[in-house]
Amino acid sequence: MPDCTAAHTTPPGQSAWQARLALKFANDCGTTRLLDKSHFGPLRVQKALYPEGTNPCHAIIVHPPGGVVGGDQLAIDVQVGAGAQAFLSTPGAAKWYKANGKVSRQQLRIALEAGAALEWLPQETIFFNHADVVLEQQIDMAADATYIGCEILCMGRRASGETFDAGKVSQRTRIRRGGKLLWWEQGALLGGQLASPLNLNRHSVCATLIAVGATVPAATLAALREELGPDAARSCGLTQMRGVLVARHLGDDSEAARHLMLTVWRHLRPQLLGRAAVVPRIWQT
Numbered sequence: 001m002p003d004c005t006a007a008h009t010t011p012p013g014q015s016a017w018q019a020r021l022a023l024k025f026a027n028d029c030g031t032t033r034l035l036d037k038s039h040f041g042p043l044r045v046q047k048a049l050y051p052e053g054t055n056p057c058h059a060i061i062v063h064p065p066g067g068v069v070g071g072d073q074l075a076i077d078v079q080v081g082a083g084a085q086a087f088l089s090t091p092g093a094a095k096w097y098k099a100n101g102k103v104s105r106q107q108l109r110i111a112l113e114a115g116a117a118l119e120w121l122p123q124e125t126i127f128f129n130h131a132d133v134v135l136e137q138q139i140d141m142a143a144d145a146t147y148i149g150c151e152i153l154c155m156g157r158r159a160s161g162e163t164f165d166a167g168k169v170s171q172r173t174r175i176r177r178g179g180k181l182l183w184w185e186q187g188a189l190l191g192g193q194l195a196s197p198l199n200l201n202r203h204s205v206c207a208t209l210i211a212v213g214a215t216v217p218a219a220t221l222a223a224l225r226e227e228l229g230p231d232a233a234r235s236c237g238l239t240q241m242r243g244v245l246v247a248r249h250l251g252d253d254s255e256a257a258r259h260l261m262l263t264v265w266r267h268l269r270p271q272l273l274g275r276a277a278v279v280p281r282i283w284q285t
Contacts, residue, residue: 016071016073018072019073020040020041020076021077022076023059023079023086025057025116042064045061055085055275056086057086067097069098070104073105078118079110082115082116085273086117086119087121088122089122089123090122090282094124097131099130103132104133106133108135108137110139111141112139112146112147113142114142119269119273120147122150124257126154131168133168134170134171135169138173139176145177145213146212148209148212150207150265151207152254152261153169153189155169155204158204164194167191169188172185189206203250203251205251205257206257207258207261208246208247214243216272221238223267236260247260
């Protein structure tokens with residue numbers, strides 16, 4: 001894991017933040033502990049939380065500035081030791097502001113050891129018009145580890161009447177399990193072109209949940225589709241491949257996207273992690 005205490009400097013005249021956060025979780029006689037939380041710049045975890053008992057260990061990642069401006073570079077490294085279970089979220093929506101000619105970047109790197117589990121459920125991400133953002137995710141898992149990750153992307157501030165007419169959001173996700181490449185996806189959402197069927201087909205909100213672990217029983221998927229109902233079926237798709245389940249949603253309302261993704265999560269969590277799905281209090285504030 002990279003040394004997050006190493007010095008980073010911002011060039012004179014540049015206001016961009018260089019922020020890094022490294023978290024290390026370990027199994028301590030059946031209880032997951034946050035053993036290390038190294039940081040540089042405006043990324044923090046205040047303390048470990050245990051709303052569900054000894055597992056999983058919950059941690060809320062805080063970005064004190066409240067938004068990301070052009071040129072900001074954020075790096076989050078998470079290591080979950082053998083048999084440990086962790087849950088990560090954020091206190092509110094992430095906001096990526098106008099680029100001002102500079103590319104902003106967030107790099108998320110996750111390492112899961114044997115029997116480890118991680119749930120990565122940040123709240124929604126809002127991209128302001130003219131944002132230029134690169135999002136990278138790299139997940140390396142042991143063969144018997146479990147991962148559930150979700151993202152909700154909002155293009156422009158719909159409530160304020162703002163659309164994403166200019167800018168770019170590039171994404172790259174790679175998942176390896178047991179040393180084998182299991183998932184590789186990359187793409188770009190281009191401002192002014194979201195009406196294209198190759199982009200968001202005239203929508204402004206997209207959500208993706210990826211679950212890697214045990215195969216989800218057909219009965220669970222059937223129950224999930226029944227709960228989602230015919231209306232959600234037109235905007236939300238479920239695909240299960242060997243060891244991977246993907247749920248996607250296209251729409252125009254972040255609250256609707258959140259509801260759909262949490263519904264999927266509530267059905268998957270008992271199957272993959274053997275515990276009931278309790279919506280985090282931070283999501284309800």
